[in-house]
Amino acid sequence: MLKYILPEKIFFGINEIEPNILNEIRLRKNKPVIVNVSGKNFYLNENGLSTNATDALMCDGAYITDIIKKVSNNSLYSINDQLINGFINCGGGIRIGVAGEIVSENNHIKTIKNINSLNIRIPHIVKNCSLNYYSYLVKNSQVCSTLILSAPGAGKTTFLRDLIMQISKRNPSLNSLVVDERGEISGGNNINLGDNVDVYLNSTKQYAFENGIRSLKPDVIFTDEINFNNDLSIIENALTCGVKVVATIHAKDINDLKLKKNFNYILNNFLFERFIVLNNSCGPGTVEGIYNQNLNCIFC
Amino acid sequence: MKLFFILLICGAVFYIGYSFSIYYKKKLIIYCDLIKLCEILQSEIKFNKNTIYQIILNNLNCFSNEFKQFLINYYINNNNNYNLIYLNSSELKTIKNFFDSLGKYDVEGEIAQIKNQQIILALKKDEVAIKNQKIGQLGTKLGVLCALLVFIVLV
Known part of the structure; x- marks a missing residue:
């Protein structure tokens, strides 16, 4: 699923990380991409994790638009109810938290536009943990x-x-x-x-x-x-x-x-x-x- | 041998006229399919909010072979260069614009957008229907007449 929704550049970086320990990918418009691995935050560069912001991959605004398009399968209306609640469920248990500009009418939220932050949360199945x-x-x-x-x-x-x-x-x-x-x-x-x-x-x-x-x-x-x-x-x-x-x-x-x-x-x-x-x-x-x-x- | 060649020429003349008529007929069928697609999209978006991709995939068999092939190549396989031979470049552009306009709004906005596009397509369909009635049917008739004429002249 991540391969399908993420821009190639970011996916290559993510691919270098052990999937079992990857918890979150945070994309903020024109900010470095941050990933949460085993509960700790790191910058993401093309080779995987980095503690240095200077060589981190930057999140282009177009990346965010592109992800929303892919997740909705080019059908924004199909995810608008979720968008209103601030998240998108994109299958396989992956949930994308969304922040942007709220569009409302008569105190009723219609949608979120100009989305500028995404928090992609990766679920894990830990067998027998309970x-x-x-x-x-x-x-x-x-x-x-x-x-x-x-x-x-x-x-x-x-x-x-x-x-x-x-x-x-x-x-x-x-x-x-x-x-x-x-x-x-x-x-x-x-x-x-x-x-x-x-x-x-x-x-x-x-x-x-x-x-x-x-x-x-x-x-x-x-x-x-x-x-x-x-x-x-x-x-x-x-x-x-x-x-x-x-x-x-x-x-x-x-x-x-x-x-x-x-x-x-x-x-x-x-x-x-x-x-x-x-x-x-x-x-x-x-x-x-x-x-x-x-x-x-x-x-x- | 001579008769065989005469029949061959007559057949070719008739086929040119027939192809001319088929061209408009197929064009009309494609516009009818597009309007049908608009109606299917509106009802399915309103009812189950399936994605356009899913709706098209689930309803492929409702359309003519040419349009079905176009949908598979252009929308499902994402081949933007795929053409429909029965449409000229401006008509193809109108159809591609229609597909580009899909999926950008909430349910109400999406349905309004599809309705607007449907009106444009219906006008286009009416134009093509008139042309089909005038030129398309004439094509077959002319084909038959010319073939007969060639047959008489050559025999």
């Missing part, structure tokens, strides 16, 4: 409602994806529903998550939770990047329908989580039974700790 913690999350063939938290880029989605695969493999009697708003978990339906997994792709949580529970009868719903302000009621509704929810959220640690609005409500009502804190210390998806519903550490 396996060591499986017994903490699945008890007597029942999945515990779990919240996976970490700072951005610390492997929440990677962990979640592997957990879905493990549950599907080890508990085939459980029906799973994946609510994949940005196509990251299922890689735009290109990643095989298991035989008993249904995927709502590019759907809002509201729609997928309501309709999924009604029509697909899932035992557990997996979703990415929840927001306590907007998603709390739909998650609570799912939990009170007898459906378990495994979700991810941006928070560096439990203390960060405690600062979030509505967290006390979650805690007091025991909405989640497990809290997993991830960090990047030994690569994305490293488990720092697992906490129970009372926030007592059960794995540290």
